[in-house]
Amino acid sequence: MKEIRVGIIGFGTVGQGLAKAMLAQRERLQQRTGIDFVLATVADIAVTSLPDEFGQVTLTNNAEDIFNDPTIDIVAELIGGMEPARSFLLKAMEKGKHVVTANKALLSVHGKEIFAAAAKNNVEVGFEASVGGGIPVIKALKEGLVANRINYIKGIMNGTANYILTQMTDHGTPFAEVLKEAQELGFAEADPTYDIEGIDTAHKLAILMTIAYGLNVHLDDVSVEGISSIEPIDIEFARRFGYRIKLLAISRNHGESVEARVHPTMVPEGHMLATINGAFNGIQLRGDTVGDVLLYGQGAGMMPTGSAVAADVVDIGRNIANGSVNRVPALSYLPENIGEPTITPMEQLQCPYYFRITALDKPGVLSVITGIFGKHNISIRSMMQQGHDSNEPVHIVFRTHLAQEGSVEKAIGEINALDICTAPTVKIRLLISE
Structure with a gap:
């Protein structure tokens, strides 16, 4: 049986989710792919030991040990942030290794450089977990909807913001109180700025637009407003008018230009997106061939995100085993056909x-x-x-x-x-x- 060896950089929430998924599903993946996916090495500067079930896995505090191991086929960068994540991905690709990342912030800012490096080194980049957690929206756009001109993208792409707005709507609780509660429950970070000010959602929209339209959309192209100014009185007025307030990512494809915006939006109660509550995400796509598609699920969390990263690992492993690396372009469009966007003012x-x-x-x-x-x-x-x-x-x-x-x-x-x-x-x- 073909063996594919994987190295993980970063053993936090997502890294552990990937490791657990690979271990729990190892036999099933063998049955589905004819490949034995082996977690070979974990690199993390803060971890001193791995759980007992990972006794056969090498632990190191130096990512170079993964880059310099010729037996490792795929590197999963799961530390987040810009640096050293960017450098790690570039170095892994220079070594001829395929890479997987959940790093939406990095891809929305440095995606052009990263995908160019992948093409140069003839390796693959998997990034399903960068948008929507366990929701397979990247794969849907790249493959399932490949025979469509995407006319618009609308979605709830941040579970923290959606949880806060849901609690404000259902209980009339002020924003600051709900935010504190979300932090205590682990739905919100100690510094929630990216979530509540729409920046995290903008990262994800930039990635989806790039795939949907074949354009190099950068974070700076997206107009962003957050939810911190929303008060219970606005929620109540929305209810009276038959709306629910959601933080939406919205892009419309006008052909000569594309919209790119994130902001609080009053959504009619009868609309599909109005019914998505709590920490869940929902992404609506419209293709000229398929019509409307709604993808719904958990947008974050250890196992949903770990599931998405594992899917990338398996896809790349299958391509390696069958000699079909880069069968599907990383951004769906061939690199030479990806242009620069004109953003609708x-x-x-x-x-x-x-x-x-x-x-x-x-x-x-x-x-x-x-x-x-x-x-x-x-x-x-x-x-x-x-x-x-x-x-x-x-x-x-x-x-x-x-x-x-x-x-x-x-x-x-x-x-x-x-x-x-x-x-x-x-x-x-x-x-x-x-």
């Missing part, structure tokens, strides 16, 4: 909006605000006011018809500058049904 976006304006309850306030909206061609669909004590500011909520982002930003700037406004205006985009 945010100011050109058109969608309905929700505004919550906090202002003094004085005569003439509404006429001033609506006058500003009218000046910028923003048509109001409905208006509600909460609070009637003239000594306290009130919340005035507007929903608009389709409006242009550039005009909206100008109007909000003027409204926030008014003496009658006591807090920045909250703006949430509404999802357009397609």
Whole structure:
């Protein structure tokens, strides 16, 4: 039986998930592939011993031991971050080793360099676990939907943010309290910035767009807004209007340009994405041949992510065994056919909006605000006011018809500058049904 030997760099949550999956599924993988996948070496500077079940695995604190071992076929980089992860991947490929990574941040910034190095060294890069945890969305785009022009990508791609918004919706708990609870339960990191400010989601969207469109989409191409400004009152107004607030990644393919944005979005309660709650992820794709596809599952965690990394290891192992390395291009498109993106400017976006304006309850306030909206061609669909004590500011909520982002930003700037406004205006985009 063909033996494929694997080295893991980083024995944290994902590294342990991969190791456990390889051990638990070893016999099944032999039956499915005719290959014996062997975990040969683990490199980690902080681990002094491995669990008893990995007694045959070599432990080292030096990744060079993996790079310099000619018997290791595949290297799994599972430490995260930019460096030394980037250098480790490049060095492994220079040594002729295939690589697997779950590192979405690295790929969304340095992906072009990494995939070029893979092509140069005729090795494969597996990165299924970089988006959606255990959800096989990378494979779906690369292979299952290969006969499609992808028209849009929409998705909930961060379990921490989705958990927080779900708790706020179901229990009316303020953002700060839910975040603290999420940290205590292990759903949120001690520093949750990447999750709650949309950066993690933007990493993932950049990767999916690159595969979907055959374009080198970089993290900097994605417009990003987080959820830290969302308050229970916004959740309640959304409920009254028949919406749920979700942190969405959205990209539309206009042909000559593509949208790339991450922001809180009011999603109609009847929409598929509105029903995805807790720490789960859901990614909706539309192809011109297949129509709509929804992929749903656990977007993080030891075993779901370990499952995705193991799938890459098996795919690469099969290709090695059958002499078909790079049968499927890493980014689905042949390298020479991957171009540079033209990103649709945010100011050109058109969608309905929700505004919550906090202002003094004085005569003439509404006429001033609506006058500003009218000046910028923003048509109001409905208006509600909460609070009637003239000594306290009130919340005035507007929903608009389709409006242009550039005009909206100008109007909000003027409204926030008014003496009658006591807090920045909250703006949430509404999802357009397609």
